[in-house]
Amino acid sequence: MIITISGPHGTGKSTIGKLIAEKFGIQYYSTGQAFRDLAQEMNMTLEEFTKYAEKHPKIDEKLDDKINEIAQRGNIIIDSQLSGHILKTIADLKILLICPLEIRVKRMAERDNTNYEKKLKETKLREKSELERFHSLYDIDLSDQEALKKIYDLIINTENLTIEDIVEKILTKLKKL
Numbered sequence: 001m002i003i004t005i006s007g008p009h010g011t012g013k014s015t016i017g018k019l020i021a022e023k024f025g026i027q028y029y030s031t032g033q034a035f036r037d038l039a040q041e042m043n044m045t046l047e048e049f050t051k052y053a054e055k056h057p058k059i060d061e062k063l064d065d066k067i068n069e070i071a072q073r074g075n076i077i078i079d080s081q082l083s084g085h086i087l088k089t090i091a092d093l094k095i096l097l098i099c100p101l102e103i104r105v106k107r108m109a110e111r112d113n114t115n116y117e118k119k120l121k122e123t124k125l126r127e128k129s130e131l132e133r134f135h136s137l138y139d140i141d142l143s144d145q146e147a148l149k150k151i152y153d154l155i156i157n158t159e160n161l162t163i164e165d166i167v168e169k170i171l172t173k174l175k176k177l
Contacts, residue, residue, distance in 0.1 A: 001026065002071050002090060003174075004083035007097035008142075009123055010104025012158045016097065016166050017079040023167075029070055031063050031080035047122055050129045057137055081130065084151050085140050092177060095170060096152040099159045 003020065005013045014030055021028035038059065039049030053059045064086055067078055071087050078087065084094040101123070109119040134140045141147065149155065154173045156166055 001075055001092050002087060003077045003093045003095065004087050004091045005077060005079045005095045005097065006081050006084040006152070008081070008099070008101075008104060008127060010108040011097035011099045012107075012163070012166060013079040013097055015163060016170070017077045019163065019167055020170060021077045023171075027070070027073075027076040029067070029076060029078050029080075031067060031078070031083070034063055034066065035059075047125055050126050054129055054133060057133070060133055060137055081142065082134060082138070082140065085138070088151055093154065093170075093174060094152045095173075096148060096155045097166070098155060098157050103159050 001024070005017045005020075007013055009032070014032065017028050017030065035049070035053075036046065039046050042049060042052070044052060063080075064082060067080055067083055067086050070076055071078060071090060080086075084091070084096060088094065101120075105116060105120045105123050108123065109116045112119065131142055134142060154170065156169055158166055161169075
């Protein structure tokens with residue numbers, strides 16, 4: 001089984017992905033965490049590394065190649081903004097989590113124990129950069145709502161749902177596969 005969980009930062013991809021992976025006893029992989037790890041390895045802030053990635057497309061290509069590589073093994077949940085796009089022909093279930101920016105930033109600021117305004121600035125910078133990079137590298141427009149509806153099997157707005165509600169929606173969809 002290959003499950004992708006995509007969506008903007010702060011929608012709950014990692015939390016939900018880890019819970020579903022644990023429930024099914026399968027592997028979990030996060031491209032977002034891999035990106036943060038690379039930033040740390042290079043002694044850069046997330047903002048600095050985001051700007052660096054804009055000038056070095058090999059970073060995105062390397063991360064996305066990794067998704068393809070680990071998906072070939074099967075029995076995995078892949079949490080990545082592009083996993084639904086990259087694995088659209090081999091994933092058993094492609095999930096997109098959405099949520100308004102203000103809610104997402106509030107969640108991330110609490111998670112990272114940081115200031116809301118600082119996290120808002122960082123998130124806007126990252127998402128603008130990603131939108132441009134992904135369009136340039138892959139001709140993927142993450143803002144095209146109609147295209148997203150065609151790619152994903154399940155789209156969940158996490159704004160007013162508990163973690164348990166989201167997991168239940170995913171389990172219900174998995175039972176129908």
